[in-house]
Amino acid sequence: MVTRPAVDLCSPCDSLAKNVGTQRFEAGLTEAVQKLSSHYSSTEKEHTFYHSICLETKSHLPEGISLSPHPACSFDGTVHYSFGSAQDLLYPICPYEPGPLFHKYPRKCGLFGVACEGISSQITFLLEESIALGENTDQIVSLLHFFFEHYGLGESHVHLSADSHNGLSKTDCLLQYLSWRVHTRRHLNIKISFVVTGHTRLSCDWFFGLFKRMYRRSRVDCLNDLVRVMTESCPRNIAQKCGTEDGTSLVPFYSWTEFLEPYFHSVIDIAKYQHFQLSHGSSVLTMKESVDSTPRNQVFHRENLAILDPTALPKRIAPTGLSAARQWYLYDEIRSLVNPAFQDLVAPKPSCQRPNQEEREVTRNS
Ligand SMILES: [Zn+2]
Numbered sequence: 135m136v137t138r139p140a141v142d143l144c145s146p147c148d149s150l151a152k153n154v155g156t157q158r159f160e161a162g163l164t165e166a167v168q169k170l171s172s173h174y175s176s177t178e179k180e181h182t183f184y185h186s187i188c189l190e191t192k193s194h195l196p197e198g199i200s201l202s203p204h205p206a207c208s209f210d211g212t213v214h215y216s217f218g219s220a221q222d223l224l225y226p227i228c229p230y231e232p233g234p235l236f237h238k239y240p241r242k243c244g245l246f247g248v249a250c251e252g253i254s255s256q257i258t259f260l261l262e263e264s265i266a267l268g269e270n271t272d273q274i275v276s277l278l279h280f281f282f283e284h285y286g287l288g289e290s291h292v293h294l295s296a297d298s299h300n301g302l303s304k305t306d307c308l309l310q311y312l313s314w315r316v317h318t319r320r321h322l323n324i325k326i327s328f329v330v331t332g333h334t335r336l337s338c339d340w341f342f343g344l345f346k347r348m349y350r351r352s353r354v355d356c357l358n359d360l361v362r363v364m365t366e367s368c369p370r371n372i373a374q375k376c377g378t379e380d381g382t383s384l385v386p387f388y389s390w391t392e393f394l395e396p397y398f399h400s401v402i403d404i405a406k407y408q409h410f411q412l413s414h415g416s417s418v419l420t421m422k423e424s425v426d427s428t429p430r431n432q433v434f435h436r437e438n439l440a441i442l443d444p445t446a447l448p449k450r451i452a453p454t455g456l457s458a459a460r461q462w463y464l465y466d467e468i469r470s471l472v473n474p475a476f477q478d479l480v481a482p483k484p485s486c487q488r489p490n491q492e493e494r495e496v497t498r499n500s
Contacts (some may be wrong), residue, residue: 144332146173176424177333180408183425184327184334187214187293192252195287201255201372204288206320213252213289216336217278218297220245220346225354226472226480240468241379241480242266243360245345246274247371248281249337255370256341257285259385262357265377265453267387271307272451275390277376279311282320294326295336304328306401309419310394313412313434318444322414327425330408341371355473356480379479381455393448397439402432458486 150170157163191214199209222242227235244261259277267273294312296303312324329336348367354360361373376385401407407421407430417435422428456464461484469481 144177144330147332177330179425180327180330181334184295184329184336187295187327188251188337191293195252199253199287201250201253201257201285201287203284204286206288207290207322208288210290212291212293213250213287214293214295215248215250215281216295216338217246217248217281218303218336218338219274220247220339220342223346223349223354223360225356225360226468226476227349228353228471229351230353234471238467238471239463240471241464243357245342246277247338247341248278248285249341250287251337254337255372256338257281257372257374258341258345258364260357260360260373260375262375262377262379264379264381264456265383267451267453271305272390273387274303275307275311276387276451277385278308279388279390280374280385282315290322292321292324294324296326296328297331297336304404306398306404307391307394309401309404309410309412309434310398311390312410313398313419314394316412316414317435317439317442319414323412325409325411327410328408341368344368345371356476377453380482381453383453387451387453388448389451390448397436397442399432399434399436401434457489458484459489461486462488 147170150166150173154163154166154170157166191212194211195213196209222244224235224240224242226240242263244263244266246259246261247256249256259280261273309326312326315321316324345364345367348363349360352359352363352366354363357375357379361375364371364373374385377383401419401421407423409422409425411420411429412434417433417439418431419434420429420431422430464481465483469477472480
């Protein structure tokens, strides 16, 4: 069986298929078909690998274990998690009266999920726009850190899978963070694999899909309504608010990039590789281009890592909150569309000065 892309997100598929369609001579056509076939074959191997890891790790999990705080390395085994983000949701929304919200810009909430296939559960982080950092590696690493500290199963070995289309995931900072975790004995071994977009659907996408299907049929006025909808969509999809509408932070964000950079090297040719492995007691990062290719090692630690305090954490990043223009826009344009019980929470009267017309235009277009 060949995993053809379920959606048109795989750019190699798109260009290789077009190449087949434009060939006018047999030699060119044969070569183009071989290239497409080779692409399908390699993506199928990665797809099979992902499912085999999920099945294998599931069979070794302790009975009754759940996503909750566990001491580091208290479970001598491997756990697989997949993680990823989904498109922002908007609120308030009302599926039965969508008209008044046309051409409006209600509040946004980002989604980032970490799924544990072995126990069919996911923690979904709700990134309300007043606290979200936007497209930011520090944010992703901070969410993963919060997940491991509060919801991890205490496993000594971790296998992570992520979607390779998100350039924010496959970064030096993420790999340096994972290396820091094994160096400080939070785990003994970490592997991370990036699946080919369009060919493998991660478990976190399945949880997002259930949630969005329920969201489109629900009235949502505030962040707590999103939490309720998520629980109703699947009780095993557990919502974790990163902050509240008024900008109060509930999940700390740290400047991991700045913290880790002095202690680790950059990864050479990071874009070429899909599989990475880090082990406690080794300063080396092992990388593979595909699941069955020859591994390559790179010295990853700098010498000064030995003097890093294992309990030290990076500086916290304070949320910037909503701009004055955005606060006034929500008050002027969105407040009347919110259930009166939640108006002072979702679109309160701002205490800051009303901005001029030009600043308001910037907000609408952002
Ligand atoms: Zn493809």
